[in-house]
Amino acid sequence: MAAKSGRLAPYLMILPSGLWLLAFFAIPLVLMVSLSLQTGNLVDGFQQTFHWRNYVDGLDTYGDKFVRSLWYGLLATGACIALAYPAAYWIAFHGGRHKSTYLFLLLLPYFVSFVLRTVSWKLVLTDNGPILGPLRDHGIVPDDFHILDTATAVVSGLTYNFLPFMVLPIYVALERVDHRVVEAAYDLYASRLHAFTKVILPLSLPGVFAGVIMTFVPISADYVNAEVLGGPQNTMIGNVIQSEYFGNSAYPVASALSFTLMAILLIGIFVYARTLGTKDVLEAAGR
């Protein structure tokens, strides 16, 4: 009896989350796949016609938006690494007894709602706002200089909003680096630069790797930043999906676009994981 319940225990433990995933992930996914192949409209209803053209048309019409989304995703992810790594490094190695305080301060803005944060950026960056207003008044920047409604504004907003998802995994990885291993590098004649590039950096790469996945995927699918900060010229695929769905009620098209994006991201992550996520990369970095 005891042995039997022991064997069942693992299944019982995953049962709640399994049911949750089934109800709110797997079933909707299947419904959405089905929806993406339908034709019709809100008034006459939608029929299953296995209309593959939803996918082809979607890519044809919005190819540039896909490209822009991935490009913004790359830029913002790169910017996240550039900002997060030094901060995480400093906290992990020089934070002393106040590490968790510094980490908390870094994460403090993220206790505010995502939309609210983005809207407040809009207020700050607007043409006559607290930054550009005085700069224009004093003639430091020309009158036709904008930040809002530019690609820079969107990428900056994305970077800002997803920064914690890069900081935390990098911090965890750096925190786990054994100080004696770093000392061993110094003992073996490594300069500060080499101790970093040959030992600390390779040992923290798994954190960067995880951070990239955790930021690139949601950034590429984001629509709030482009909506609030980007204006009509900088729309991303997320905006298209949103307006097709809620604006035009073109559910099949929106679903097809969603799955196309999902497929692109999955393939991208898969290739990324296969090429960069291996031990050989770490080893090459340490050579």
Next chain:
Amino acid sequence: MTETQSAPVREAPERAVAAIELSGVEKSYVSHGETVAAVRGVDLRIAEGEFFSLLGPSGCGKTTTMRMIAGFEDPTAGAVYLHGSDVTGVPANKRDVNMVFQSYALFPHMNVFENVAFGLRRKGVPKDEIRSRVGAMLGVVDLAGREKRRPAELSGGQQQRVALARALVNRPRALLLDEPLGALDLKLRQLMQVELKRIQREVGITFVYVTHDQSEALTMSDRIAVMNDGVIEQLGTPREIYERPATRFVAGFIGTSNLLGGEVAGAGERAVLAGGPDERIEVPLRDGAAVAVGERLELTVRPEKIGIGLDRPDEGLCRVRGTVTEVVYLGTSTNYNVTTAAGADVVVFLQNATSADDIAVRGDDVWLSWDPRHSYAIHPDA
């Protein structure tokens, strides 16, 4: 304390150049607003090619001393010399000594070859030479053919040897080992002790070996510094340290030692201590040590130097009376615990060479005897 202890050396340049020299080295840490003295004045000279051990209980400052030699810590006071040049304040990566860490601290993301090649690469040694030197060194530590393994794929003993190879391949002028065998089980430990000694003979490099295991220090070292509470209590060869402990701490820390005390009844070349009726306790006063009649004096005798018997011992030997409190048969030897008439607890190790039967049983009144030359006086203030 004894002549085996090196006198404080501050006039370094005039003497023969030592491989490693510490002069008046102190180190204190400030933690939570309190100053902790980890090392309180250490002077020592380690000769080229010597196997030198720092031995002492946990927290006595061994690691701190070693880290100051390696360059990971700067002394609060005093100076560190390597081969005659003052390296105080020189960072670790500029010092020609290498360290084997207690935890090995192997680079987990590199295979065995890359680990061992690390130092040579940093020094810009040509590729071909790196390959041949790493290969040869892996041969010395018996790890040839394991080049591609990761540290996580090696046993504890193998990791230990990688750590050793990683340091030795650089041909440092001295190798510092901080309890390198601490994580190994007894069997492997003893094997590695022999192995380390062989490697040291083979490469001829100065080894500074930190351990809190006295038998390890005794078997491997040319000389031992016994540390306690941030100072060196005694410095000498294993034989000197074992046979004639200079202080009560050393006597207690190294092996088993018997401490007997008494009032000085007569002093000359030997101090005669007051004992019970027909008892005789004498101890040679060496190195011009002087005691006055009436002072209290203690002496140490090793357990294997003491004889035990029911009959009164020969004239010329020291003798005291006691009662056997415990007899422990150990196969090759038997241990007797005896409480003397004066109340001291004495341990006696007796080889079971001739007799299969116990000489005495629990509760027997016995005589203990030893040659006075095997006993050493310890001054009350030591």
